Amino acid sequence: MQTPKNTYIHIPFCKSKCHYCAFTSTVNLKLVDEYVNALIKEIKFRYQNNIQDTIYFGGGTPSILPVELVNKIYKLFDLNDCNEVTFEVNPETVDFDYLKSLYEIGINRLSIGIQTFNENILKLIGRKHTPEMALDTIRYAQNAGFKNISVDLIYGLPSQTVEDFISDLGKVKNLDIQHVSLYGLQLEPNTLFYKKTPENLPDSDLQAEMHEYTAKILDDFEHYEISNYAKSSFQARHNTIYWQNKEYYGFGCSAHGYQNGVRYSNTSNIHKYIETPCEHEIEHVVSEKEKLEEEIFLGFRLSNGIDVEYINKKFNIDFENKYNDILKKYLNTEYLKQTKNGYCLTEKGFLLSNIVLSEFI
Ligand SMILES: C[S@@+](CC[C@H](N)C(=O)[O-])C[C@H]1O[C@@H](n2cnc3c(N)ncnc32)[C@H](O)[C@@H]1O
Ligand code: SF4
The missing domain is CATH 1.10.10 (Arc Repressor Mutant, subunit A)
Known part of the structure; x- marks a missing residue:
């Protein structure tokens, strides 16, 4: 039996749904306590108490959780030798005290969903925070002690011009950020944008131009993976295990994992998950x-x-x-x-x- 040294934990809650996003999450925050209890049950059932090298809290919006609940989950793991604990944050949900408490319990990497610093575009894509709130979140994180901060940006957004995108990159460059995840907008089924495609989307030539500017402007970052840029030694340790095709635990509603040559996934129905958190919905033995x-496929995602x-x-x-x-x-x-x-x-x-x-x- 192999025991993975890396863990993904899914937190399927958001304050509101963004128009482009198909990640599994609900806005019914009344379910938070029940969900965390189920999650703890699953972790206790499946986790083999081996030392973890990386833990990744993804969502949804992990920063919806009160820090006490994060700590309750986090404390279940043996982290003696743990190198990277990442936590996804939406600027809409946090203040300085929250980030300071996260840092104090041992979270050492933040992934902040910025998407764009353009106020008008943030509204068009259904984000509820302003550019100022995004900038404050980055400043709070730095003042709280975080030295490994990643931001998510999206290009190809409605009405976005190349100049808008260059301005986003310029802001990131000046903010003492260690890592950037950059995604081209995808129109995903089960999203508002899929049902009603926004009118003023940049075409593929414009998107390619935006992509080209990224490496030019973020010239102090290495483009080490298709969607990821890092300053030296700040490559995402957790995500790299996916691209290296290594095994990992996946806990929570809709989480995927890979263990002993079997890829598995949990139900994406939160009610079903709360009822039976220890049952995988799908298990697939991966053939040679x-x-x-x-x-x-995964190896070619890396620049090496x-x-x-x-x-x-x-x-x-x-x-x-x-x-x-x-x-x-x-x-x-x-x-x-x-x-x-x-x-x-x-x-x-x-x-x-x-x-x-x-x-x-
Ligand atoms: C789970 S969210 C990050 C944390 C937090 N929920 C937030 O939005 O601030 C994961 C990231 O995936 C990206 N994303 C989600 N849907 C996308 C889409 N349809 N096209 C491109 N990027 C997308 C966004 O950059 C988003 O920040
Ligand atoms: S982008 Fe983040 S906040 Fe928006 S719906 Fe997706 S997971 Fe929730």
Whole structure:
């Protein structure tokens, strides 16, 4: 039995739903106490008391939880050697005292949902905070002692111009932030934007231009993963285990985990989860073929790309022979290049990663 050293915990609550977001969450905050009790039950049932290297509280909006409840969950884990405990924060929900208390119980990394600093666009996408609240949250976090702060930005938002986006990047650059997650807007089923597509969305050329500016403006960050930029030594340790295709615990409503070669997920129905938190809804034994495909798909998300010798040994294959046609086809383009140890996508390749990588699957 392998015991994962990394844990994801889902907190499925939000004060309100943003127009673009399909993450599992409810605005029924009356369920918080019952939910946390169920979550604790699941953790006690499944967690094997082994030391954790990373813990990630994601959502929804973890910062909806009172710090006492966060501590109750957090205390269940053996964290002697724990390197990174990340907590997702929405500026709408926090003040200085809250962040200071989080820091004091041992949370050492914050991921703050900024999306944009443009007041008009924040309204158009259904965010309830102002740019000032976002800036305050970053300042509070720094004053509370956090030295590892990540922000989420989205590009391709309704009415967003390249200049708007450049202004967002400029603000981030001047804020002593260590990490940026940058997502292109996706129109996800079960969202307001999916039902009624906003009119003034930037087209794909404009989106590509915005993407190109990111690396230019955030020139003190490394673009180490398709959607992530970090200053040196601040790469997200927890998320990196996903891209390295390693195993991890997943706890909570709609959480996914990977253990002993089995990928599992919990129900995304919060009532059902509260009733039966220890039952996985889906369990899937990952076949060798799927493992190899996942390794390639996830590995190419990283700027280092894939290590051919490592893959050959792990899967007992000759990678270059097996994928000769695809490699030949894309090495002749601007999307794929050879590295010292294997292959990686280029900046242009990152933008078209779905097309290139689907060929391997
Ligand atoms: C769980 S939320 C982060 C924490 C908190 N709930 C908040 O919104 O401030 C995860 C992040 O995913 C990104 N996201 C969610 N839906 C998206 C979409 N449809 N397109 C692009 N990015 C999206 C946003 O940047 C968001 O901050
Ligand atoms: S982006 Fe964050 S706050 Fe908005 S609905 Fe999604 S999880 Fe909730």
